[in-house]
Amino acid sequence: MAAIIPIPLPQNxxxxxxxxxxLSALGTWMTGEVMVGQMGKRALLVSNPTxxxxxxxxxxxxxxxxxxxxxxxxxxxxxQYKTLDAIAAIYNAALAHRxxxxxxxxxxxxxxxxxxxxxxxxxWLRGISFVQVPTSLLAMVDASIGGKTGVNHPxxxxxxxxxxxxxxxLIDPDVLATLPEREFRxxxxxxxxxxxxxxxxxxxxxEQSAACDRYDRTSPDLLHHILVQxxxxxxxxxSRDEKEGGLRAILNYGHTLGHAIESLMNYEGIVHGEGVxxxxxxxxxxxxxxxxxxxxxNQRQQGLIDKAxxxxxxPPQLSIEAMVDLLASDKKVKDGKVRFVLPTAIGSVTITDQxxxxxxxxxVADLQVPGxx
Amino acid sequence: MAAIIPIPLPQNxxxxxxxxxxLSALGTWMTGEVMVGQMGKRALLVSNPTxxxxxxxxxxxxxxxxxxxxxxxxxxxxxQYKTLDAIAAIYNAALAHRxxxxxxxxxxxxxxxxxxxxxxxxxWLRGISFVQVPTSLLAMVDASIGGKTGVNHPxxxxxxxxxxxxxxxLIDPDVLATLPEREFRxxxxxxxxxxxxxxxxxxxxxEQSAACDRYDRTSPDLLHHILVQxxxxxxxxxSRDEKEGGLRAILNYGHTLGHAIESLMNYEGIVHGEGVxxxxxxxxxxxxxxxxxxxxxNQRQQGLIDKAxxxxxxPPQLSIEAMVDLLASDKKVKDGKVRFVLPTAIGSVTITDQxxxxxxxxxVADLQVPGxx
Ligand SMILES: NC(=O)c1ccc[n+]([C@@H]2O[C@H](COP(=O)([O-])OP(=O)(O)OC[C@H]3O[C@@H](n4cnc5c(N)ncnc54)[C@H](O)[C@@H]3O)[C@@H](O)[C@H]2O)c1
Ligand SMILES: NC(=O)c1ccc[n+]([C@@H]2O[C@H](COP(=O)([O-])OP(=O)(O)OC[C@H]3O[C@@H](n4cnc5c(N)ncnc54)[C@H](O)[C@@H]3O)[C@@H](O)[C@H]2O)c1
Ligand SMILES: [Zn+2]
Ligand SMILES: [Zn+2]
Numbered sequence: 001m002a003a004i005i006p007i008p009l010p011q012n013x014x015x016x017x018x019x020x021x022x023l024s025a026l027g028t029w030m031t032g033e034v035m036v037g038q039m040g041k042r043a044l045l046v047s048n049p050t051x052x053x054x055x056x057x058x059x060x061x062x063x064x065x066x067x068x069x070x071x072x073x074x075x076x077x078x079x080q081y082k083t084l085d086a087i088a089a090i091y092n093a094a095l096a097h098r099x100x101x102x103x104x105x106x107x108x109x110x111x112x113x114x115x116x117x118x119x120x121x122x123x124w125l126r127g128i129s130f131v132q133v134p135t136s137l138l139a140m141v142d143a144s145i146g147g148k149t150g151v152n153h154p155x156x157x158x159x160x161x162x163x164x165x166x167x168x169x170l171i172d173p174d175v176l177a178t179l180p181e182r183e184f185r186x187x188x189x190x191x192x193x194x195x196x197x198x199x200x201x202x203x204x205x206x207e208q209s210a211a212c213d214r215y216d217r218t219s220p221d222l223l224h225h226i227l228v229q230x231x232x233x234x235x236x237x238x239s240r241d242e243k244e245g246g247l248r249a250i251l252n253y254g255h256t257l258g259h260a261i262e263s264l265m266n267y268e269g270i271v272h273g274e275g276v277x278x279x280x281x282x283x284x285x286x287x288x289x290x291x292x293x294x295x296x297x298n299q300r301q302q303g304l305i306d307k308a309x310x311x312x313x314x315p316p317q318l319s320i321e322a323m324v325d326l327l328a329s330d331k332k333v334k335d336g337k338v339r340f341v342l343p344t345a346i347g348s349v350t351i352t353d354q355x356x357x358x359x360x361x362x363x364v365a366d367l368q369v370p371g372x373x
Numbered sequence: 374m375a376a377i378i379p380i381p382l383p384q385n386x387x388x389x390x391x392x393x394x395x396l397s398a399l400g401t402w403m404t405g406e407v408m409v410g411q412m413g414k415r416a417l418l419v420s421n422p423t424x425x426x427x428x429x430x431x432x433x434x435x436x437x438x439x440x441x442x443x444x445x446x447x448x449x450x451x452x453q454y455k456t457l458d459a460i461a462a463i464y465n466a467a468l469a470h471r472x473x474x475x476x477x478x479x480x481x482x483x484x485x486x487x488x489x490x491x492x493x494x495x496x497w498l499r500g501i502s503f504v505q506v507p508t509s510l511l512a513m514v515d516a517s518i519g520g521k522t523g524v525n526h527p528x529x530x531x532x533x534x535x536x537x538x539x540x541x542x543l544i545d546p547d548v549l550a551t552l553p554e555r556e557f558r559x560x561x562x563x564x565x566x567x568x569x570x571x572x573x574x575x576x577x578x579x580e581q582s583a584a585c586d587r588y589d590r591t592s593p594d595l596l597h598h599i600l601v602q603x604x605x606x607x608x609x610x611x612s613r614d615e616k617e618g619g620l621r622a623i624l625n626y627g628h629t630l631g632h633a634i635e636s637l638m639n640y641e642g643i644v645h646g647e648g649v650x651x652x653x654x655x656x657x658x659x660x661x662x663x664x665x666x667x668x669x670x671n672q673r674q675q676g677l678i679d680k681a682x683x684x685x686x687x688p689p690q691l692s693i694e695a696m697v698d699l700l701a702s703d704k705k706v707k708d709g710k711v712r713f714v715l716p717t718a719i720g721s722v723t724i725t726d727q728x729x730x731x732x733x734x735x736x737v738a739d740l741q742v743p744g745x746x
Contacts, residue, residue: 126534
């Protein structure tokens, strides 16, 4: 099975390829017809030691076989290395390997490697090509598509960055075999997100599956379907709104609160998808308490999140006050008002900045009580 | 006298305003009709201590009067501070001043401040608005227009950067009053460049003027004319080729060798425009020796460069070998071949990668001999 999902944009269209086992043909995909336009043969593969140990040689061999002169550079594994300093190290590698304007960077890894490689490519020689080879479920269905690239500022996630579209996204679901369970579940948070904000059919398909577990082992076909539907949802949204002017904001569903929680925990003991899951739970309750969403549908969302074994409780040590304060400094704030993406029905959401601060505090407090909400 | 030169681009059109005394109306220009589209009222003014001492308060007062909530951040003065670390400091100021996506950065200074502010704006929150208020002649006629932004890598100039168009360029020629003589002359190098590559009329007008000196004191009208023609030349080129796909390369006339010389001198004892002047002299000789350009026109270029009191000799301590080597690592290199922009007639140039290495060496050697060439 191979699916090709086009991302049509005014200037930088590209394709997302979903095809099991195709990592070993990466070089061929990068020179073939799905690759829009031409590029040079100097390449820098960027990865981290964890992912590179599993898939680095396969990727390098495939690039070499297709005629690329490829070097590689490894970033230490972890969100805490998503920094400007680590970008400077990629620049050094780009210089050492004499990348030219026509050269390409290839990101082999999860969202951290993808975001950083994309940002380095966006800013090296004022922008060179890059290719995404996402290896985590989250990166496959979300981070690798849409052209958002960047790194964290010591005081805030993804504050530094640029829009820079990849030339190709190659998704090989087989690499999920080595992805830790917890990371798989985290990716499912984004999949559930697409169900709630955009795709009722995907949501129902997830509800129908017996368990929400390692589809890569239990049901490769369902996994393929999930990947295709999720990538298509993201493609639909970003191709209608390349630079987050309007519609794209709905992709932040669950992220406003999710980011605040991740940040207050200093990104320790929590992964991005878990923050998103908590954010979706909170947003669901907010929407319900504001009379925007039915209790029954809110329960269905809760049910899927539980089935995916994602957290529904906010760690008790987090200060609610600090969280509400932090929201006000979120980069999605407009003129001082916090904007929330809230569901109105499974498959559609609304955006509002009319959520009272005390309601946020109350919903979050409920989520701290074990068994609450 | 006020001139407005539009820079028409598919997505990010903007205007260049040339108007004496208008720095004190900066805020008004930023809210008026020449400012395409809307923006928010939080602003960060970026400058350096030298420029800020002269014009900072005027700019800040004008922004406040127009309703902007403005803070300022100063970068140390000098090309050696055009680094990623200094960008990180701008990010900190942006965070401290709580810039939002709708906010704006304002660059008040020469090309260094402009390039850095533009890069910070390009990469803060994945791109916010910025306005150029160039204060050096070079920044007025060149650096502030066209959307090239960036910083230096320890091993190469402007290797790190992004394309990010300003929302407005406001040129107030009155601020040139405090510009050091040498910097004025350096700016004249770029003006002469436009004459050679694009605008015979401008070239002839410069030839007709008695001396090529501080027009801001001797002839404000001629200065206005020079600014308008130069900005128009740059506008013509960049609006036909926003991201340096082809035509825009002609703006690099004199820059290939110029950059190499600046770099080998570690950017000490030479300013950018002086490098460009030397590069133009060398390119002129190359073109002549290759039979592309008449000796008479080459002499006319030489005459203007002399009249502008720009250098025509390469410092004797520079190694010719090192220079030829360095050219091969220039970011304008394509597939290992050095591309040169060479004049064919005053007002037009050609681009070629067919310049033999030993010819380059020979021309450069001639320029090292006092009184040579
Ligand atoms: N650009 C965007 O639009 C966007 C969207 C969502 C998230 N993000 C960013 O993505 C990041 C999160 O991405 P992530 O969840 O992939 O985190 P990650 O990149 O840190 O990967 C998670 C962990 O899984 C490991 N891993 C990845 N693939 C593996 C594989 N196949 N086998 C074994 N181990 C593997 C990684 O080494 C890492 O330890 C965050 O920084 C977030 O800001 C970006
Ligand atoms: N983005 C582009 O397209 C582009 C084009 C050409 C050059 N550049 C860049 O521009 C830089 C060179 O610009 P520059 O020549 O303006 O150098 P600069 O910014 O260093 O300014 C030169 C000196 O003049 C001072 N100065 C500037 N305006 C003044 C004023 N009105 N009164 C008193 N002092 C003043 C500055 O403080 C500095 O000391 C280089 O970094 C170069 O890479 C960029
Ligand atoms: Zn996410
Ligand atoms: Zn220049």
